[in-house]
Amino acid sequence: xxxxxxxxxxxxxxxxxxxxxxxxxxxxxxxxxxxxxxxxxxxxxxxxxxxxxxxxxxxxxxxxxxxxxxxxxxxxxxxxxxxxxxxxxxxxxxxxxxxxxxxxxxxxxxxxxxxxxxxxxxxxxxxxxxxxxxxxxxxxxxxxxxxxxxxxxxxxxxxxxxxxxxxxxxxxxxxxxxxxxxxxxxxxxxxxxxxxxxxxxxxxxxxxxxxxxxxxxxxxxxxxxxxxxxxxxxxxxxxxxxxxxxxxxxxxxxxxxxxxxxxxxxxxxxxxxxxxxxxxxxxxxxxxxxxxxxxxxxxxxxxxxxxxxxxxxxxxxxxxxxxxxxxxxxxxxxxxxxxxxxxxxxxxxxxxx
Ligand code: NAI
Ligand code: MG
Numbered sequence: 001x002x003x004x005x006x007x008x009x010x011x012x013x014x015x016x017x018x019x020x021x022x023x024x025x026x027x028x029x030x031x032x033x034x035x036x037x038x039x040x041x042x043x044x045x046x047x048x049x050x051x052x053x054x055x056x057x058x059x060x061x062x063x064x065x066x067x068x069x070x071x072x073x074x075x076x077x078x079x080x081x082x083x084x085x086x087x088x089x090x091x092x093x094x095x096x097x098x099x100x101x102x103x104x105x106x107x108x109x110x111x112x113x114x115x116x117x118x119x120x121x122x123x124x125x126x127x128x129x130x131x132x133x134x135x136x137x138x139x140x141x142x143x144x145x146x147x148x149x150x151x152x153x154x155x156x157x158x159x160x161x162x163x164x165x166x167x168x169x170x171x172x173x174x175x176x177x178x179x180x181x182x183x184x185x186x187x188x189x190x191x192x193x194x195x196x197x198x199x200x201x202x203x204x205x206x207x208x209x210x211x212x213x214x215x216x217x218x219x220x221x222x223x224x225x226x227x228x229x230x231x232x233x234x235x236x237x238x239x240x241x242x243x244x245x246x247x248x249x250x251x252x253x254x255x256x257x258x259x260x261x262x263x264x265x266x267x268x269x270x271x272x273x274x275x276x277x278x279x280x281x282x283x284x285x286x287x288x289x290x291x292x293x294x295x296x297x298x299x300x301x302x303x304x305x306x307x308x309x310x311x312x313x314x315x316x317x318x319x320x321x322x323x324x325x326x327x328x329x330x331x332x333x334x335x336x337x338x339x340x341x342x343x344x345x346x347x348x349x350x351x352x353x
Contacts, residue, residue: 012282014072020343114329131244259293
C-alpha cells in the first residue's frame with residue numbers, strides 16, 4: 001500500500017518538528033508493507049511574504065488529491081510588522097478546515113511519563129475531545145447593524161444541522177466503543193435550547209445504536225471544573241465548535257505539555273484528505289535553534305498512520321514515545337535535549353521494539 005502525503009511544514013519550528021516526524025515515520029514503516037510518498041507544499045508566512053498568497057485555489061485542488069496532510073505549524077512572529085494579524089489563520093487554516101470538510105477535530109489528551117501537570121492530583125488520565133469543526137458559531141453567519149454607532153447590534157449565529165451534528169456524534173460513539181466505552185456530551189442546553197436540544201436528541205439516538213457505550217451530559221461551565229478536578233472521569237467528550245475550541249486549550253493545559261499534544265482534523269467520510277498537526281504553533285521565540293520538542297508532531301504522525309489504517313506502525317510510534325519518555329523521566333535525562341536528539345531517540349526505540 002502506498003499513501004500519498006502532502007507535507008505543509010510551514011513556519012518557525014514547523015519545519016524543525018516535521019523533519020523529526022518524518023524520520024520517525026520512516027523508522028516505523030521500515031518493516032511494514034505500507035509506504036508513504038511525500039509531496040511538499042510551501043505555505044504559510046514565508047510563502048505569503050514571497051508571493052502575497054495564502055492558499056491559492058489551484059493549490060487547494062492539488063491538496064485534495066492526497067491521502068492525508070502532515071502539517072507543522074504556521075504563523076508569524078507577532079513582532080513582525082509586515083504581516084497583518086489573522087491573515088494566515090483565517091485564509092489558510094480555516095480555509096483548509098472548511099474546504100476539506102474537516103468535521104472532526106480530535107485532540108487526545110493524557111498524562112505523559114515524567115511530565116508534571118498543573119493539577120493537584122498526580123493520577124493519570126486519558127481522554128479525547130471530539131470537537132465539531134465545520135458548524136456552530138464559526139461559520140461566519142452574522143452581521144452588524146448600525147455599525148460604528150452607539151446603537152450597533154452585532155450577531156454571530158450558531159449553525160447546527162442534523163447532518164452535521166449526527167456525523168460528529170456518530171464518530172464520537174465509534175471512538176468510545178474502541179476506547180473505554182464512555183461518552184460525555186458537553187453543551188449548554190439549559191440556555192442554548194435550540195441547538196442544545198438537537199445535540200441531545202442526536203446523542204440519545206446514537207446511544208440507542210451503541211448500547212455498549214454509557215453516556216452522560218455536562219454543561220460546558222461544569223466541564224471546565226471537572227477537567228481540572230477530576231479529568232479521570234472523561235473518556236470521549238463530544239461537543240460543538242466553540243465549546244470544543246475552548247475545552248481543548250484547557251485540555252492541553254491540564255496535560256502539562258504544549259510540546260507534546262497532537263491533533264487531527266478529520267473528514268470522517270474519507271472524501272478529502274484529513275490533516276494531522278501538533279497543537280502548538282510556530283513558536284517564533286525558539287525557532288531556528290533546534291530545541292523545539294518534536295513529540296507532538298511525532299504523535300500527530302502516529303494519528304495519521306492510525307487514520308490511514310496502518311495500525312501496527314501507529315502503535316509502534318505511540319509505544320516508542322511512551323517508553324522513551326518513561327526512560328528520560330526515570331533517569332532524569334530528558335531536559336535540554338535538542339529536537340534531533342529526541343527524534344533520534346524515538347527512532348532507536350522503534351528499531352528496538
Ligand atoms: P506557540 O504554540 O507557537 O508557542 C507558545 C509557547 O510554547 C512558546 O513559548 C513556545 O516556545 C512554546 N512551544 C510551542 N511549541 C513548542 C515545542 N514543540 N517545544 C517547546 N516549546 C514549544 O503559540 P504562540 O506563541 O501563541 O503563537 C506563535 C505563532 O504560531 C503565531 O503566529 C500563532 O498565530 C501561530 N499558531 C499557529 C498554530 C497552527 O499552525 N496550528 C496554532 C497556534 C498558534
Ligand atoms: Mg483554539
